[in-house]
Amino acid sequence: MADVAKRAGVSTMTVSRALxxxxxxxxxTRDRIKLAIEDLGYVLDQSAGSLSxxxxxxxxxxxxxxxxxxxxDTSRGxxxxxxxxxLQLLLGYTDYSTEKEEELIGSxxxxxxxxxxxxxxxxxxxxxxxxxxxxxxxxxxxxxxxQPICHVVGFSNAAACFALVHHLHGQGYRxxxxxxxTSNQDTRGADRRAGYENAIAALxxxxxxxxxxxxxxxxxxxxxxxxxxxLEQWPACDAAVCVSDLSAFGALxxxxxxxxxxxxxxxxxxxxDFEISSQCHPRITTVGVNCYAIGNRAGKLLLRAxxxxxxxxxxxxxxxxxxxxxxxxxxT
Amino acid sequence: MADVAKRAGVSTMTVSRALxxxxxxxxxTRDRIKLAIEDLGYVLDQSAGSLSxxxxxxxxxxxxxxxxxxxxDTSRGxxxxxxxxxLQLLLGYTDYSTEKEEELIGSxxxxxxxxxxxxxxxxxxxxxxxxxxxxxxxxxxxxxxxQPICHVVGFSNAAACFALVHHLHGQGYRxxxxxxxTSNQDTRGADRRAGYENAIAALxxxxxxxxxxxxxxxxxxxxxxxxxxxLEQWPACDAAVCVSDLSAFGALxxxxxxxxxxxxxxxxxxxxDFEISSQCHPRITTVGVNCYAIGNRAGKLLLRAxxxxxxxxxxxxxxxxxxxxxxxxxxT
DNA sequence: CTCTGATATGTTAGCGATAACATATTGCAA
DNA sequence: TTGCAATATGTTATCGCTAACATATCAGAG
Numbered sequence: 001m002a003d004v005a006k007r008a009g010v011s012t013m014t015v016s017r018a019l020x021x022x023x024x025x026x027x028x029t030r031d032r033i034k035l036a037i038e039d040l041g042y043v044l045d046q047s048a049g050s051l052s053x054x055x056x057x058x059x060x061x062x063x064x065x066x067x068x069x070x071x072x073d074t075s076r077g078x079x080x081x082x083x084x085x086x087l088q089l090l091l092g093y094t095d096y097s098t099e100k101e102e103e104l105i106g107s108x109x110x111x112x113x114x115x116x117x118x119x120x121x122x123x124x125x126x127x128x129x130x131x132x133x134x135x136x137x138x139x140x141x142x143x144x145x146x147q148p149i150c151h152v153v154g155f156s157n158a159a160a161c162f163a164l165v166h167h168l169h170g171q172g173y174r175x176x177x178x179x180x181x182t183s184n185q186d187t188r189g190a191d192r193r194a195g196y197e198n199a200i201a202a203l204x205x206x207x208x209x210x211x212x213x214x215x216x217x218x219x220x221x222x223x224x225x226x227x228x229x230x231l232e233q234w235p236a237c238d239a240a241v242c243v244s245d246l247s248a249f250g251a252l253x254x255x256x257x258x259x260x261x262x263x264x265x266x267x268x269x270x271x272x273d274f275e276i277s278s279q280c281h282p283r284i285t286t287v288g289v290n291c292y293a294i295g296n297r298a299g300k301l302l303l304r305a306x307x308x309x310x311x312x313x314x315x316x317x318x319x320x321x322x323x324x325x326x327x328x329x330x331x332t
Numbered sequence: 333m334a335d336v337a338k339r340a341g342v343s344t345m346t347v348s349r350a351l352x353x354x355x356x357x358x359x360x361t362r363d364r365i366k367l368a369i370e371d372l373g374y375v376l377d378q379s380a381g382s383l384s385x386x387x388x389x390x391x392x393x394x395x396x397x398x399x400x401x402x403x404x405d406t407s408r409g410x411x412x413x414x415x416x417x418x419l420q421l422l423l424g425y426t427d428y429s430t431e432k433e434e435e436l437i438g439s440x441x442x443x444x445x446x447x448x449x450x451x452x453x454x455x456x457x458x459x460x461x462x463x464x465x466x467x468x469x470x471x472x473x474x475x476x477x478x479q480p481i482c483h484v485v486g487f488s489n490a491a492a493c494f495a496l497v498h499h500l501h502g503q504g505y506r507x508x509x510x511x512x513x514t515s516n517q518d519t520r521g522a523d524r525r526a527g528y529e530n531a532i533a534a535l536x537x538x539x540x541x542x543x544x545x546x547x548x549x550x551x552x553x554x555x556x557x558x559x560x561x562x563l564e565q566w567p568a569c570d571a572a573v574c575v576s577d578l579s580a581f582g583a584l585x586x587x588x589x590x591x592x593x594x595x596x597x598x599x600x601x602x603x604x605d606f607e608i609s610s611q612c613h614p615r616i617t618t619v620g621v622n623c624y625a626i627g628n629r630a631g632k633l634l635l636r637a638x639x640x641x642x643x644x645x646x647x648x649x650x651x652x653x654x655x656x657x658x659x660x661x662x663x664t
Numbered sequence: 665c666t667c668t669g670a671t672a673t674g675t676t677a678g679c680g681a682t683a684a685c686a687t688a689t690t691g692c693a694a
Numbered sequence: 695t696t697g698c699a700a701t702a703t704g705t706t707a708t709c710g711c712t713a714a715c716a717t718a719t720c721a722g723a724g
Contacts, residue, residue, distance in 0.1 A: 001680065011704050016682060024701055041465045046442040047379045047388060048680035051709045056379060067404040075398060079425065088439065091423050093411065107420065110378040133373050220611040249611070256613040276608065279552040279581070281588040333710065343674050348712060356671055380710035383679045 001044075007036040019044055050112070055310075059087050059302060060108035060116040064096045064186070065217060068246075069274045071119070074141065074295035078117065081299020087114070087306075094119070096186045096216055102127035109134055114309070115302045121145025121152070122187045137305035137314075139298050142188060144321065151305065152319040153298040157188045160287050160324045161195030162202075164241060164269055167326045169203050173239035173267055176200070177209035179226045179251065180243035181216030189216050189243045192271060196241055209234050216243070223247030224254030231266065238266060239332065245270035245277045248284050252331060267332040282330030289324045297322065333376075339368040351376055382444070387642075391419050391634060392440035392448040396428045396518075397549060400578075401606045403451070406473065406627035410449065413631025419446070419638075426451070428518050428548055434459035441466055446641070447634045453477025453484070454519045469637035469646075471630050474520060476653065483637065484651040485630040489520045492619050492656045493527030494534075496573060496601055499658045501535050505571035505599055508532070509541035511558045511583065512575035513548030521548050521575045524603060528573055541566045548575070555579030556586030563598065570598060571664065577602035577609045580616050584663060599664040614662030621656045629654065 005012045010029060017023035018033040036042075050056040061078060063071040079089060090113060092104040102124045108116060109130060115137040121144070123131070131138045131149050138150040145152065168176055178196040180189050193210065200208045211230040214222035223242055230240060242248035248270030255262050262268055262282060270277055273288035297320050308315040337344045342361060349355035350365040368374075382388040393410060395403040411421060422445055426433040434456045440448060441462060447469040453476070455463070463470045463481050470482040477484065500508055510528040512521050525542065532540045543562040546554035555574055562572060574580035580602030587594050594600055594614060602609055605620035629652050640647040 012680090013682075013705080014703060017703085020682095024703090026702060029702080041461075043438070043441045043462075043466075045444055045680055047382050047444060048709090049682065050379050051383055051680080051711085052682035054682095054709075066398065066407060067401060069399060072399040072404075076425075088443075089423070091421070093408075106375070109375045111420075112377060112379060129373075130375075134375075220607065224611070249608075253611055253613045275552065276581075279556070279585055280612070281585040344710090345675080345712075346673060349673085352712095356673090358672060361672080377710055380679090381712065383681085384710080384712040386679075386713095 001042070004033065004036045004040055004042050007040065008033045016049075056112045056114060057086055057088055058090045058111055058113040060090045060092070060105075060111070060113035062092045062094055062101060062104055062108070062116070062118045064094050064119055066091075066093055068217060069276075070244075070272045070289070070291045073291035074119075074298075077292040077295025077297075078299040079295075081296045081303065085303055087303075098122065098124050098127065098185065102130070105130050114306045115139065117141060117298055117302065119143075120187050121148065121154075137302060137309060139302055139305075141294050141298050143191070144319070148317065148319065150317045151298075151301055152317075153294050153301060153322065154320075155289060155322050155324050156195075157191035158195035158198065160289065161192040161241065161271065162199045163324075164271070164287050164326050165196055165199035166203070167328070168239050168241070168267065168269060168332060169199075169205075171267075171328075171332055173332070174205060175207070175209070175234070175237045176205065176239045176241060177211060177230055177234060177237045178241050178243070179211045179213065179218075179223065179230060179247055181214055181218045182212040183216055186216035192243055209237055211240075218243065218247045220246050220250030220253070223250030224257075227251035227254055227266070227268075228258075231260075239263075239269065240266060241269050241271075243271060245272045245274035245284060245286055248286065248331075249274075249276055249280060252280065252282075252284060263330075263332050269332055273327060277329070285329045285332040286327050287324055288327050290322050293322050333374070336365065336368045336372055336374050339372065340365045348381075388444045388446060389418055389420055390422045390443055390445040392422045392424070392437075392443070392445035394424045394426055394433060394436055394440070394448070394450045396426050396451055398423075398425055400549065401608075402576075402604045402621070402623045405623035406451075406630075409624040409627025409629075410631040411627075413628045413635065417635055419635075430454065430456050430459065430517065434462070437462050446638045447471065449473060449630055449634065451475075452519050453480065453486075469634060469641060471634060471637075473626050473630050475523070476651070480649065480651065482649045483630075483633055484649075485626055485633060485654065486652075487621060487654050487656050488527075489523035490527035490530065492621065493524040493573065493603065494531045495656075496603070496619050496658050497528055497531035498535070499660070500571050500573070500599065500601060500664060501531075501537075503599075503660075503664055505664070506537060507539070507541070507566070507569045508537065508571045508573060509543060509562055509566060509569045510573050510575075511543045511545065511550075511555065511562060511579060513546055513550045514544040515548055518548035524575055539566075541569055543572075550575065550579045552578050552582030552585070555582030556589075559583035559586055559598070559600075560590075563592075571595075571601070572598060573601045573603075575603060577604045577606035577616060577618055580618065580663075581606075581608055581612060584612065584614075584616060595662075595664050601664055605659060609661070617661045617664040618659050619656055620659050622654050625654050 005015045017025045018030045094101040117139045143154045184190045213226035270286040273286045277284035349357045350362045424436040449471045475486045516522045545558035602618040609616035
């Protein structure tokens with residue numbers, strides 16, 4: 001920057017001002033500096049700037065997996081909300097593990113993000129402590145934690161799954177099963193299962209049929225294997241609720257492969273409204289959960305929170321509940 | 333850090349050493365410092381550290397889209413390769429636009445990454461200049477540029493698509509069409525189309541049938557619409573090569589919806605071997621391109637390059653060609 | 665008992681930018 | 695013409711950490 005300043009015949013402070021907007025600087029000087037920058041191929045060092053200004057321009061975002069169209073949509077919503085704000089996403093993948101999340105939170109905080117967005121409301125005690133003491137706005141998403149750390153943007157996975165089972169009951173299905181992963185690490189999956197169990201009880205259905213198969217997130221392939229095992233164990237079963245659309249899709253395709261009519265022999269429902277569910281044949285009944293909106297509203301909330309923090313007037317903790325809807329299609 | 337130092341009765345330098353491994357420090361002192369850190373809830377400020385050590389620990393990665401399982405696999409490969417190295421990905425999405433790429437390269441370089449990975453070999457002139465002058469290892473992936481900037485990890489999209497068409501010809505198909513997006517911004521898509529055209533010419537087939545539909549990346553829905561238009565325009569067409577598995581899947585599902593037998597009425601092939609292609613019914617013939625390996629090998633290359641850079645012995649530009657293979661399944 | 669080299673710790677001086685304040689310059693109302 | 699606010703630029707002192715060098719301590723060889 002000193003080189004640029006010398007070449008433009010100004011001080012470094014003026015160069016610094018030329019690179020930001022909102023600073024008072026003569027148009028002519030700015031042009032001269034821009035020229036010098038172009039000539040020298042200078043690129044601002046933002047880490048140095050952050051150190052001085054105490055604004056890193058980072059937002060830390062932790063999602064369970066990159067390879068999941070739901071979370072991809074959420075981070076797209078976030079990216080879009082932050083467009084033009086000068087804020088940059090620092091993305092991390094937890095692989096559905098709270099231990100990995102804890103580790104990632106640590107390494108993220110070392111970068112001094114201005115806010116942090118996490119997926120879900122269950123964390124290791126240490127992770128929770130780190131978040132609480134971080135001094136930056138924290139947003140928990142994709143869930144409605146009973147004891148939120150700060151802000152929340154999400155919905156109740158249990159209620160959404162309850163609604164889905166209720167809907168299937170309304171369609172006349174009575175022997176409804178649930179297909180999900182084997183672990184409780186995927187808390188959203190566990191919540192959905194809880195919603196299923198609640199619905200079975202509330203509807204007065206006698207038997208709950210839970211087929212746990214594979215480590216979450218369960219794949220399409222595992223969904224296919226699960227439905228075969230399900231029908232072996234409970235041949236009379238007339239509907240299967242899958243923990244995600246991906247497993248529902250796998251189950252559906254396996255049925256087609258075996259010549260099992262869907263929904264005549266067995267109905268299949270998913271969760272998440274992945275793109276694939278509206279495109280495959282037959283189209284899959286699912287719960288649409290507005291992933292993009294979760295990210296986008298979290299992004300907008302976070303912008304307000306950061307601005308508040310910066311002006312010394314922190315905004316109070318907010319809980320934004322996003323909507324979901326059962327989408328009836330051809331598999332039920 | 334000064335607080336921690338005071339509490340542990342040492343200097344800040346010793347605290348700094350306690351936080352890195354490889355530094356000479358007494359185990360007892362380290363424990364005392366760790367304790368003080370835990371008590372005070374201190375979190376190292378890495379930006380300040382980077383400024384001093386000139387090592388930011390960032391690796392910039394630009395991919396066209398987050399919502400594409402191919403690129404998701406590539407970044408997973410990268411993440412895995414970098415595991416434990418202390419390097420952190422700085423991910424950016426170009427939306428298949430070179431303008432956006434240029435802008436992103438600028439904002440990434442301001443963070444002083446230690447290496448940068450870009451997708452494809454075509455960039456705006458300014459973007460190219462920025463990369464060349466960046467002074468860090470640059471890796472172009474997913475392509476074999478004729479004039480690489482530095483390192484390359486990829487394959488020839490044209491050759492891979494050529495091989496696919498050749499394979500279809502071997503299966504007996506003669507009136508082969510290509511379904512892709514309308515723009516040339518997606519250079520990998522354009523390369524695949526070129527490979528198709530070359531193959532048609534090389535095989536002595538008389539007519540090339542290119543159905544361009546929608547802005548890349550074309551969706552499953554667009555794939556479905558495209559195959560309908562394709563068969564309207566060229567009813568005798570007996571096989572369709574789609575620019576990606578997603579569009580192939582959409583086309584396949586649309587055929588099923590209309591009761592068109594695949595592959596009897598028309599064969600369908602994709603590109604990329606997305607998970608979906610091996611799970612749907614019938615399974616889709618495609619070209620497997622080893623996305624994970626592209627990311628993983630790029631990651632390992634980059635580690636060597638950074639280390640070389642750091643030791644003052646930059647490694648020479650490398651070109652790693654990853655393999656691909658036509659995977660014959662049930663749609664052809 | 666001294667000397668040497670290894671190990672452990674401290675001191676000083678930045679890294680490259682910006683905040684905060686100081687100073688020049690300008691325009692325009694009185 | 696004078697004075698004062700608004701605008702444009704410069705100066706100085708950090709931001710929080712680590713490199714590089716300096717110093718202290720100690721074990722073991724001679």
